[in-house]
Amino acid sequence: MTLRGxxxxxxxxxxxxxAAIGPGLPSPxxxxxxxxxxxxxxxxxxxxxxxxxxxxSLGLNSAQARAILPxxxxxxxxxxxxYRDKAEIQPQEIQAYAAFLAEDRLNRGFSPEVxxxxxxxxxxxxxxxxxxxxxxxxxxxxxxxxLTPQQRRIAETYKPQKKAVFAAYASPKxxxxxxxxxxxxxxxxxxAPRRDDPALAAARRELDTVRTAIHPRPDVIAKHLLTxxxxxxxxxxxxxRAPRMLYEAVYCWRFGTRDYPLDRCxxxxxxxxxxxxxxxHWNLTNGMYFSPGxxxxxxxxxxxxEQLKAAQxxxxxxxxxxxDEFNARLVQLExxxxxxxxxxxxxxxxxxxxxxxxxxxxxxxxxxxxxxDGSHLARWLQRARRTNNEHVDRMIDSLISSxxxxxxxxSESAIAERRKLLRDTAxxxxxxxxxxxxxxxxxxxxxxxxxxxxxxxTAAIDQMHRIRTKPGRTHQFLLNRDFANVLMVRYQQLKSGxxx
Amino acid sequence: MSPIxxxxxxxxxxxxxxxxxxxxxxGGFAVGQAAGTKRFRPEPGGRRVDFFESLPDGSIVCGVCxxxxxxxxxxxxxxxxxxxxxxxYYPRGYGRPCILRVDPIEKIPLSHFRPGSKTMTVAxxxxxxxxxxxxxxxxxxxxxxxxxxFDLTPDQAVAxxxxxxxxxxxxxxxxxxxxxxxxxxxxxxxxxxxxxxxAATGAYIEPEPxxxxxxxxxxxxxxxKGFTQEFYDTVCSGRLDGVLAAIETIKTxxxxxxxxxxxxxxxxxxxxxxxxxxxGWLRRTVGVTTPLHFSRFVPMYRLTNLPRTPVETLESxxxxxxxxxxxxxxxSNIAPHDGNNTYCPKCGMALIERLGFKVLxxxxxxxxxxxxxxxxxxxxx
Numbered sequence: 032m033t034l035r036g037x038x039x040x041x042x043x044x045x046x047x048x049x050a051a052i053g054p055g056l057p058s059p060x061x062x063x064x065x066x067x068x069x070x071x072x073x074x075x076x077x078x079x080x081x082x083x084x085x086x087x088s089l090g091l092n093s094a095q096a097r098a099i100l101p102x103x104x105x106x107x108x109x110x111x112x113x114y115r116d117k118a119e120i121q122p123q124e125i126q127a128y129a130a131f132l133a134e135d136r137l138n139r140g141f142s143p144e145v146x147x148x149x150x151x152x153x154x155x156x157x158x159x160x161x162x163x164x165x166x167x168x169x170x171x172x173x174x175x176x177x178l179t180p181q182q183r184r185i186a187e188t189y190k191p192q193k194k195a196v197f198a199a200y201a202s203p204k205x206x207x208x209x210x211x212x213x214x215x216x217x218x219x220x221x222x223a224p225r226r227d228d229p230a231l232a233a234a235r236r237e238l239d240t241v242r243t244a245i246h247p248r249p250d251v252i253a254k255h256l257l258t259x260x261x262x263x264x265x266x267x268x269x270x271x272r273a274p275r276m277l278y279e280a281v282y283c284w285r286f287g288t289r290d291y292p293l294d295r296c297x298x299x300x301x302x303x304x305x306x307x308x309x310x311x312h313w314n315l316t317n318g319m320y321f322s323p324g325x326x327x328x329x330x331x332x333x334x335x336x337e338q339l340k341a342a343q344x345x346x347x348x349x350x351x352x353x354x355d356e357f358n359a360r361l362v363q364l365e366x367x368x369x370x371x372x373x374x375x376x377x378x379x380x381x382x383x384x385x386x387x388x389x390x391x392x393x394x395x396x397x398x399x400x401x402x403x404d405g406s407h408l409a410r411w412l413q414r415a416r417r418t419n420n421e422h423v424d425r426m427i428d429s430l431i432s433s434x435x436x437x438x439x440x441x442s443e444s445a446i447a448e449r450r451k452l453l454r455d456t457a458x459x460x461x462x463x464x465x466x467x468x469x470x471x472x473x474x475x476x477x478x479x480x481x482x483x484x485x486x487x488x489t490a491a492i493d494q495m496h497r498i499r500t501k502p503g504r505t506h507q508f509l510l511n512r513d514f515a516n517v518l519m520v521r522y523q524q525l526k527s528g529x530x531x
Numbered sequence: 532m533s534p535i536x537x538x539x540x541x542x543x544x545x546x547x548x549x550x551x552x553x554x555x556x557x558g559g560f561a562v563g564q565a566a567g568t569k570r571f572r573p574e575p576g577g578r579r580v581d582f583f584e585s586l587p588d589g590s591i592v593c594g595v596c597x598x599x600x601x602x603x604x605x606x607x608x609x610x611x612x613x614x615x616x617x618x619x620y621y622p623r624g625y626g627r628p629c630i631l632r633v634d635p636i637e638k639i640p641l642s643h644f645r646p647g648s649k650t651m652t653v654a655x656x657x658x659x660x661x662x663x664x665x666x667x668x669x670x671x672x673x674x675x676x677x678x679x680x681f682d683l684t685p686d687q688a689v690a691x692x693x694x695x696x697x698x699x700x701x702x703x704x705x706x707x708x709x710x711x712x713x714x715x716x717x718x719x720x721x722x723x724x725x726x727x728x729x730a731a732t733g734a735y736i737e738p739e740p741x742x743x744x745x746x747x748x749x750x751x752x753x754x755x756k757g758f759t760q761e762f763y764d765t766v767c768s769g770r771l772d773g774v775l776a777a778i779e780t781i782k783t784x785x786x787x788x789x790x791x792x793x794x795x796x797x798x799x800x801x802x803x804x805x806x807x808x809x810x811g812w813l814r815r816t817v818g819v820t821t822p823l824h825f826s827r828f829v830p831m832y833r834l835t836n837l838p839r840t841p842v843e844t845l846e847s848x849x850x851x852x853x854x855x856x857x858x859x860x861x862x863s864n865i866a867p868h869d870g871n872n873t874y875c876p877k878c879g880m881a882l883i884e885r886l887g888f889k890v891l892x893x894x895x896x897x898x899x900x901x902x903x904x905x906x907x908x909x910x911x912x
Contacts, residue, residue: 139838140830320842320868375867375886466681469631470651470695528843 075285079381081191082261085251085270088189089182096269099256100174103265105282106257109170113163114283118291120156121299128150128306131388136520137529146388153387157246164247170255183365189251231495238488241439245485259284273342285345297432311385312517315508318389319376326522328371333515336506361502361510368505384486408476415457416468427453434481566729571614571676573621578712580613580620582740591615595740596659596708597773610709611674612657622712624675626684626891630654630667630704633695637888639703639731640824640863642873643909644750644788646883647890650701650729651692653717655710656680660733660838662756663833664796671705685717689724699749702730711736711744711845716823719745731792734777735769741777741782750788750910752824757793757800758809766799773793775812782817788910789817794861795840795848810855819856820908825849827864845870859908875900875907882907 033221091099131149134141175183255261266273287293321329354361369377411430415423427450434449441449456479460468468475493503495510507531508514523529567572567607582594586601593600593608600608602615612623634652636645651866656675658665665671670678683691692700700721707714707730729750734741745751757768781789791813795801813823825848828840845862849870852860862870865908866887873883873895880902883893898911 139841320865322869355870373867373869374881374884374891376890378886378889379867456582466631466683466687466691467694469681470633470691473633 035241064202078255078258078260079263082258083264084191085186085255086261086264088185089178091182091268093268093270095177097264097271098177099174099265099269100269100271102170102275103257103261104276106167106170106253107259107262107277109163110259111280111283113159114161114287114291114296116163117296118288120152120159121296121303121461123152124156124303125306126298128303128310128387132306132310132313135310138313138317141388150388161247164249164253167249167253167257168247170257171250174252174256186251189255193253228495231492234488234492234495238485238492239366241485241488244439245437302372307387308513309517310387312514314389314476315383315514316385316388316517316521318379319372321376321518321521323525325371326518326525329368329509330515330518330522332364332368332371332511333510333518336361336510337512337515339364355500358501362497362500364500364510365506368509380508383504383508385508405475408479409472412457412460412468412472412475412479416461416463423454423457427457438481438483439485449481538603544562551617552818563853570609571616571621571623572682573614573616575617577621578625578716580622580712581715582599582737582744583613583620585618585637587813589615589618591618591620593620594737596658596736597887598735602638604699607674608659610657610659611672612709622710624680624710625713626682627655627675627680628653628688628713629656629670629675629680630685631681631683631691634701635888635890636699636701636729637885637890639701639729639750639790639825640792640861641729641750641752641788642791642822642824642861642883643790643859643907643911644729645699645727645910645912646873646885646893646895648699649697650699650703651688651695651697652701652703653683653688653714654702654704655713657709658706658707658733659708659735659769660706660756663732663766663830664794664828666829667704667834667885671709675710685713685720688717689720689726692726693724698725699727699729701728702732704734706730706731706735707744708734708736708740714745715747718744722747732768734774734781735767736773736777738776738780738784741780745781745785747787748787750790751781752790752792753781754792754794755809755813758805758812759800762800762838766796775816779816782821790822790824792826793819793848794826794828794864796828796834796846797837797844801840801844801848803847803851806851807855813835813852814856819858821857821910822859822861823852823857824861824863825852825870827862843866865907873907875903875905877905878903 118459127145127149130145131141179187249257256265259277262273262277262281266277266363285293287296339357339360343352346352351357371382411426417424418426430453431441431446431449456475460472460475463471496503502510549584556615578593580593584592584594586592588603590601590603593602593613595613595827596610597689598609600613602608602613602620604615604617607614607623610675614621614623627763630652631654632652633649636648636650638652639650654667654670656670656673656678658671661672663895685808692698700717702714703711714730721728727749728747729752730744730748732754733754734751734753753774755778756769757763758771760771763769763774778789778791793800793806793809795806800806810823811823825845827842827845828834830835830837830839842865845865849860849862858876859873860870860871862868865871866885871885871887872881873885874880875882880894880900882894895907895911898909899906
């Protein structure tokens with residue numbers, strides 16, 4: 032049975048659409064079937080089109096497709112298993128986050144059970160996501176090896192070109208629309224060249240690399256080729272009959288499972304995102320101890336910012352503000368918001384990193400974002416003092432590997448340098464008396480605190496935005512509708528004494 | 532294997548337990564003796580407690596705090612830190628601090644004493660109070676010799692502070708009343724070395740030892756934990772009048788810089804009328820310029836069933852204290868908050884802006900407000 036015959040098994044409209052394309056891959060000149068075009072408005076269609084675009088861009092041949100098949104089958108299995116994980120974890124996440132949010136809203140601390148269960152389920156979901164991405168990327172490595180050097184270069188720089196793909200596969204009616212839009216653009220003249228700041232772009236690229244290394248995400252091949260969305264194209268190209276397992280994987284990708292349909296999965300994802308976002312807002316609000324007067328001021332400014340953004344969105348192209356002018360207005364609002372804050376609040380704002388569960392630090396009452404202290408390194412040094420050199424070397428290796436996981440990749444030279452620093456400091460600590468060490472442990476821990484490239488880059492980008500008069504962190508965190516809503520609830524709570 | 536029912540299981544368990552107990556009572560006696568009846572042996576010629584009275588029967592009446600513990604030979608006082616050895620009273624933790632670290636002075640808390648400076652904090656295990664919310668109960672509610680300690684004579688401590696480049700030594704985390712002998716000797720050595728000494732205490736202490744100690748101390752933060760005897764009975768196991776007398780003594784008979792801290796525990800000492808009464812007493816006794824800190828309670832030790840102190844309660848307490856006339860009222864253990872900052876009482880300028888224990892901006896110049904040049908009470912250099 033070929034995939035074209037699979038519509039009876041799977042019984043989905045999507046596969047009917049695929050079947051309509053006919054044997055072999057459509058040539059760029061071919062029209063995209065009407066049904067698939069409709070479906071392409073949804074995520075599945077878009078993913079299918081992206082996969083097709085990648086395959087066409089790479090110019091994969093049949094031999095390569097056949098070589099990819101075992102990896103592809105494994106990838107489909109991974110997708111299915113990841114979906115099963117999500118089916119189990121997501122409902123738990125919603126339950127835990129909702130309970131956490133209820134306590135967060137009141138700002139009276141968290142009950143241990145709620146805090147523990149939220150942390151547990153959050154960690155589990157994160158682990159599942161990252162394991163899935165890591166496994167998929169490992170399979171993708173196999174695919175990268177199959178590609179020719181030229182194909183690799185294409186893949187490395189590949190970005191989904193939805194518009195181009197749709198233009199290429201457009202129906203006659205759509206083609207007319209595309210032509211009309213092109214003519215309109217021609218009349219208006221070429222757009223003003225984008226003033227790309229190379230430093231900013233480089234910082235963003237590096238930040239993206241660091242983030243991906245810390246929290247693995249599927250790479251371009253894993254995302255667009257090793258996905259059930261590419262099933263049709265890969266098997267057709269290989270000229271091989273698709274196995275039964277594939278239908279199940281495609282069905283799972285398209286509709287979910289009987290117990291956990293895709294619609295519910297999406298609703299849950301949406302709910303989790305909304306809950307996490309609201310919890311972030313509440314964490315910040317709780318940590319800032321806004322006064323009612325400050326809340327009034329900030330809500331006003333957030334509303335103004337929202338109005339400005341909505342006006343810019345809805346305005347006709349000619350009436351839109353120039354981006355520089357638009358940014359300048361947002362920066363003005365941001366400065367006004369900063370003037371509402373007290374210096375202590377500004378300091379907290381500057382160091383704030385959104386997180387789900389704010390860390391407990393009873394030695395320092397400021398408890399807003401993620402922990403950023405070197406106390407674990409002081410404890411590490413304490414342990415290193417009590418042990419021999421051989422064990423210290425093992426401790427160093429373990430510390431460096433955990434830092435790479437936590438802070439992103441390090442070059443070989445950086446690792447060697449860090450190892451030397453840690454060894455020297457551990458020796459220095461071992462050479463100290465107990466009293467000396469007690470008095471110097473914080474300084475020593477400070478000296479071996481690793482460089483957090485992610486934080487550095489974030490701060491640098493924020494600074495560059497300021498120089499270029501673009502809105503920064505204050506705008507990002509405080510001047511939006513969701514945060515304004517949270518502030519209004521807090522205002523009511525403060526008035527009624529329901530929270531602090 | 533046949534399953535056993537619940538009754539059989541419990542019977543067997545009981546027999547096993549009885550067997551183990553018998554074994555312990557016989558063969559395990561030596562272990563019990565070693566753990567339970569280990570006697571404290573002071574070093575020959577070791578430091579003695581300064582304030583005690585020996586009774587003809589060999590027992591001792593402690594003279595350090597108003598509790599006046601009477602101890603027989605081998606017995607230790609309520610504070611767990613002084614023992615009667617053959618009719619002589621010895622401190623158990625002398626020269627053996629359990630905490631040694633460098634802290635910001637704001638942690639004491641002291642807001643008008645060299646803001647932004649660092650102190651070398653020393654603490655020895657034990658305490659003569661039993662506050663149910665103690666934040667350092669692992670150290671304060673344990674005998675000094677049962678903790679992991681440093682060997683540090685007063686001279687060595689002063690040398691360590693010097694090496695570290697710190698010019699203030701603080702007694703914090705546990706109450707120096709419990710290790711008064713060591714604290715005093717250290718303060719004397721520090722004074723000789725021109726190092727300043729500050730102390731945080733519950734001030735449940737007799738006037739005489741207090742004056743003896745305070746002669747060598749530059750600043751004291753006294754924890755006035757509540758303002759009713761009921762509170763002291765229920766939460767601290769102490770007496771309010773003893774603490775009030777100590778505060779009065781410090782203010783009237785010493786040159787120490789004094790600050791008062793009151794930790795507000797919801798449902799125990801948050802009553803606005805009591806706070807009003809306390810602020811009034813402070814105004815009359817220590818004057819309007821003595822800083823008063825209202826500290827936030829966080830669930831701890833034996834009061835984990837209570838919530839944190841609401842911010843509104845702290846703010847309301849500040850308002851009450853200011854309405855009574857106190858000039859420098861602070862909130863602590865909560866940040867960022869306006870109550871962390873020092874404001875000029877005349878022009879209202881924010882003179883010291885703080886975020887918790889961190890000084891963000893210090894605008895005080897030579898102890899004066901830079902705008903209106905009013906002199907600010909405290910120690911600024």
